[in-house]
Amino acid sequence: KAGVTQTPRYLIKTRGQQVTLSCSPISGHRSVSWYQQTPGQGLQFLFEYFSETQRNKGNFPGRFSGRQFSNSRSEMNVSTLELGDSALYLCASSSANKQFFGPGTRLTVL
Amino acid sequence: DQQVKQNSPSLSVQEGRISILNCDYTNSMFDYFLWYKKYPAEGPTFLISISSIKDKNEDGRFTVFLNKSAKHLSLHIVPSQPGDSAVYFCAASTQKTSYDKVIFGPGTSLSVIP
Numbered sequence: 747k748a749g750v751t752q753t754p755r756y757l758i759k760t761r762g763q764q765v766t767l768s769c770s771p772i773s774g775h776r777s778v779s780w781y782q783q784t785p786g787q788g789l790q791f792l793f794e795y796f797s798e799t800q801r802n803k804g805n806f807p808g809r810f811s812g813r814q815f816s817n818s819r820s821e822m823n824v825s826t827l828e829l830g831d832s833a834l835y836l837c838a839s840s841s842a843n844k845q846f847f848g849p850g851t852r853l854t855v856l
Numbered sequence: 857d858q859q860v861k862q863n864s865p866s867l868s869v870q871e872g873r874i875s876i877l878n879c880d881y882t883n884s885m886f887d888y889f890l891w892y893k894k895y896p897a898e899g900p901t902f903l904i905s906i907s908s909i910k911d912k913n914e915d916g917r918f919t920v921f922l923n924k925s926a927k928h929l930s931l932h933i934v935p936s937q938p939g940d941s942a943v944y945f946c947a948a949s950t951q952k953t954s955y956d957k958v959i960f961g962p963g964t965s966l967s968v969i970p
Contacts, residue, residue: 779955786865788858788860788961788962788963789900789960790960791958793956794955802955803956804956838899838955843953847899847900847901848899849897849899
């Protein structure tokens, strides 16, 4: 089975722009979670989608949003980018209480 | 305030010796603990977990110890191998099945020197 894939792997944006990140889960997995990882911080939970519905949401501003499609692929959008949004964004798909992480998208905001 | 702390950002160990990675937590409601391993350019992978009803869980070369009274857990790797060089994240949860309840530590970078 192919693992979790994330595109793009690297992205450079400027302040004020918006960005969309994509995640394709492992085939058959219906749950997709998103995390932000910054240096010195652990993974911070953004949100979880299950069957196209947001099931849980972390403590992030409304500039961070997401969605899930009928094929379980998920996208995350960040609007009005700030310098502090520079981070590694990880997506994980899960089944039977086991999470499998993708390699992440490294976002740099200049 | 970080609820899960890994006070050593990095650790170097000789191949064949024991690696001990430490993790402290502040929330006494945490009842499920996990360790993840992350190589550069890859996502974290689940390594081992422990429930608060246990004080030790072993899986091959990896053993996790939990000291609830001290709110401390540790991951022991014996013997350490160069392929173990990675960042290790400790994580804690109040609900085993709810990902939004999992709190991650900042990670410890382990280098195993051949």
